[in-house]
Amino acid sequence: xxxxxxxxxxxxxxxxxxxxxxxxxxxxxxxxxxxxxxxxxxxxxxxxxxxxxxxxxxxxxxxxxxxxxxxxxxxxxxxxxxxxxxxxxxxxxxxxxxxxxxxxxxxxxxxxxxxxxxxxxxxxxxxxxxxxxxxxxxxxxxxxxxxxxxxxxxxxxxxxxxxxxxxxxxxxxxxxxxxxxxxxxxxxxxxxxxxxxxxxxxxxxxxxxxxxxxxxxxxxxxxxxxxxxxxxxxxxxxxxxxxxxxxxxxxxxxxxxxxxxxxxxxxxxxxxxxxxxxxxxxxxxxxxxxxxxxxxxxxxxxxxxxxxxxxxxxxxxxxxxxxxxxxxxxxxxxxxxxxxxxxxxxxxxxxxxxxxxxxxxxxxxxxxxxxxxxxxxxxxxxxxxxxxxxxxxxxxxxxxxxxxxxxxxxxxxxxxxxxxxxxxxxxxxxxxxxxxxxxxxxxxxxxxxxxxxxxxxxxxxxxxxxxxxxxxxxxxxxxxxxxxxxxxxxxxxxxxxxxxxxxxxxxxxxxxxxxxxxxxxxxxxxxxxxxxxxxxxxxxxxxxxxxxxxxxxxxxxxxxxxxxxxxxxxxxxxxxxxxxxxxxxxxxxxxxxxxxxxxxxxxxxxxxxxxxxxxxxxxxxxxxxxxxxxxx
Numbered sequence: 334x335x336x337x338x339x340x341x342x343x344x345x346x347x348x349x350x351x352x353x354x355x356x357x358x359x360x361x362x363x364x365x366x367x368x369x370x371x372x373x374x375x376x377x378x379x380x381x382x383x384x385x386x387x388x389x390x391x392x393x394x395x396x397x398x399x400x401x402x403x404x405x406x407x408x409x410x411x412x413x414x415x416x417x418x419x420x421x422x423x424x425x426x427x428x429x430x431x432x433x434x435x436x437x438x439x440x441x442x443x444x445x446x447x448x449x450x451x452x453x454x455x456x457x458x459x460x461x462x463x464x465x466x467x468x469x470x471x472x473x474x475x476x477x478x479x480x481x482x483x484x485x486x487x488x489x490x491x492x493x494x495x496x497x498x499x500x501x502x503x504x505x506x507x508x509x510x511x512x513x514x515x516x517x518x519x520x521x522x523x524x525x526x527x528x529x530x531x532x533x534x535x536x537x538x539x540x541x542x543x544x545x546x547x548x549x550x551x552x553x554x555x556x557x558x559x560x561x562x563x564x565x566x567x568x569x570x571x572x573x574x575x576x577x578x579x580x581x582x583x584x585x586x587x588x589x590x591x592x593x594x595x596x597x598x599x600x601x602x603x604x605x606x607x608x609x610x611x612x613x614x615x616x617x618x619x620x621x622x623x624x625x626x627x628x629x630x631x632x633x634x635x636x637x638x639x640x641x642x643x644x645x646x647x648x649x650x651x652x653x654x655x656x657x658x659x660x661x662x663x664x665x666x667x668x669x670x671x672x673x674x675x676x677x678x679x680x681x682x683x684x685x686x687x688x689x690x691x692x693x694x695x696x697x698x699x700x701x702x703x704x705x706x707x708x709x710x711x712x713x714x715x716x717x718x719x720x721x722x723x724x725x726x727x728x729x730x731x732x733x734x735x736x737x738x739x740x741x742x743x744x745x746x747x748x749x750x751x752x753x754x755x756x757x758x759x760x761x762x763x764x765x766x767x768x769x770x771x772x773x774x775x776x777x778x779x780x781x782x783x784x785x786x787x788x789x790x791x792x793x794x795x796x797x798x799x800x801x802x803x804x805x806x807x808x809x810x811x812x813x814x815x816x817x818x819x820x821x822x823x824x825x826x827x828x829x830x831x832x833x834x835x836x837x838x839x840x841x842x843x844x845x846x847x848x849x850x851x852x853x854x855x856x857x858x859x860x861x862x863x864x865x866x867x868x869x870x871x872x873x874x875x876x877x878x879x880x881x882x883x884x885x886x887x888x889x890x891x892x893x894x895x896x897x898x899x900x901x902x903x904x905x906x907x908x909x910x911x912x913x914x915x916x917x918x919x920x921x922x923x924x925x926x927x928x929x930x931x932x933x934x935x936x937x938x939x940x941x942x943x944x945x946x947x948x949x950x951x952x953x954x955x956x957x958x959x960x961x962x963x964x965x
Contacts, residue, residue: 662952696723738893767879896921
């Protein structure tokens with residue numbers, strides 16, 4: 334990374350920021366020069382942009398505009414976008430209000446028409462119950478089974494007229510004299526009669542009012558359809574114009590956020606930030622072009638103590654494995670880029686546990702399909718990783734003589750099947766692989782400590798040079814290598830270095846006048862002694878963890894042997910090449926690919942994170958977040 338600081342006139346600031354946002358290769362930072370105030374007003378600008386975007390979103394919802402119009406829509410500035418949105422909102426308010434009013438009117442007419450329809454054949458005025466003082470009239474619904482009982486209890490000069498029925502009830506009209514009203518009301522209540530108030534208009538009979546309501550309902554429906562068409566036309570227009578409005582709001586919001594990061598000196602603006610070192614010169618030239626040459630840029634190395642962002646840029650073939658690294662964390666700036674080591678270790682461990690050429694080819698096919706057809710870059714990168722894992726599994730399958738677990742092909746193994754011969758040979762190979770991986774982690778830690786200026790940690794740390802001496806001394810002693818008699822003294826010297834490190838740092842800080850820490854010298858020495866014991870156990874435990882490479886390789890082979898044994902049993906019962914035998918072999922292979930593949934992937938990741946990354950990788954780096962006008 335390089336530090337880029339530039340001074341330009343404020344009138345050229347927008348064009349320059351647009352160029353920077355299009356390049357997406359500079360992370361903006363506060364000016365490093367003291368006394369340069371930050372720009373004011375950015376919060377207000379961002380709030381206005383956010384409000385415009387929210388209004389556009391609300392308009393989309395109210396007009397049910399879900400799809401973006403295809404084709405490139407024109408660009409527009411913030412003020413024209415605000416004016417265009419206000420115009421659309423005004424039209425939408427009027428048309429939606431008219432549609433809602435017509436909808437309410439149509440629904441009311443339809444309800445009245447439906448309610449009045451059963452009674453339209455009665456030769457009565459629509460306001461009958463209210464107009465005639467000497468007539469009792471009730472309209473409503475009664476359970477069908479109660480109709481006969483109601484007739485028996487009604488006064489002699491009262492009548493009930495059943496009109497329409499369904500669902501166990503009957504609509505009816507009850508007529509009688511006003512003097513019989515109390516008696517009729519009581520009888521109706523006992524019969525479960527539910528009164529229904531009918532719409533009424535002066536001068537209309539029930540039949541004429543029903544005809545009028547039907548006509549008005551048809552007219553209101555036509556008017557509602559016309560209003561809905563107007564809303565749909567406006568929605569189509571909004572679908573064409575809203576993308577430009579939303580892009581303008583998003584663009585101005587990002588520019589406002591960028592201006593908040595800048596310094597300001599009268600008529601000038603100060604742009605500061607981090608740029609990949611290889612792109613700094615080109616970006617400085619682009620800023621000069623955008624400002625018409627009125628820009629002074631300075632490129633410098635990251636100052637000491639600054640929080641420098643980290644950008645992982647592994648070779649293209651290893652890019653998918655950067656996901657493994659970033660999932661754990663990012664290395665600190667200036668540390669060794671671990672992606673190539675992480676990829677090599679992961680592929681080796683996965684292949685050793687999942688060694689079968691046939692199963693590896695299946696993974697290659699699946700990974701190729703994901704890389705070719707994946708809908709997102711992350712899925713395509715995952716496909717490339719699966720493909721690489723398949724290649725590793727296929728290579729180990731050639732070593733093991735494994736091809737879909739077929740027994741007759743094991744004789745062609747370059748080494749041997751995991752279940753053949755003495756299993757200690759495979760376990761020894763797994764431990765040797767673990768020793769190499771752990772040693773690489775320690776070497777990387779030594780390099781990181783040296784690059785960070787921590788020479789004492791690089792030499793005396795438990796994952797420093799002293800740790801490497803202790804570890805390989807222990808390996809030489811355990812393996813009985815020639816000259817192993819020197820191992821114990823070297824291991825003792827390494828442990829002494831571990832114990833010495835923290836007390837030595839304590840004394841150095843004390844003599845330099847720096848605070849040595851809250852604990853005294855005795856406590857620091859005791860902690861160093863315990864830490865040395867813990868480090869020795871940690872090396873042993875980490876190495877033993879790699880036994881799982883052999884264990885899962887044997888588990889994979891054992892699962893296939895069991896599947897073919899089951900297939901052989903089925904063939905013994907139903908004959909050679911039986912359908913049951915084929916199904917057993919196929920199920921075993923599917924289980925091995927799915928279950929064992931998942932187990933191998935998880936276990937390789939676990940060994941990578943704990944036994945390998947734990948030696949050199951703290952994951953305290955800060956990701957590089959360039960200013961960009963595209964994306965989220």
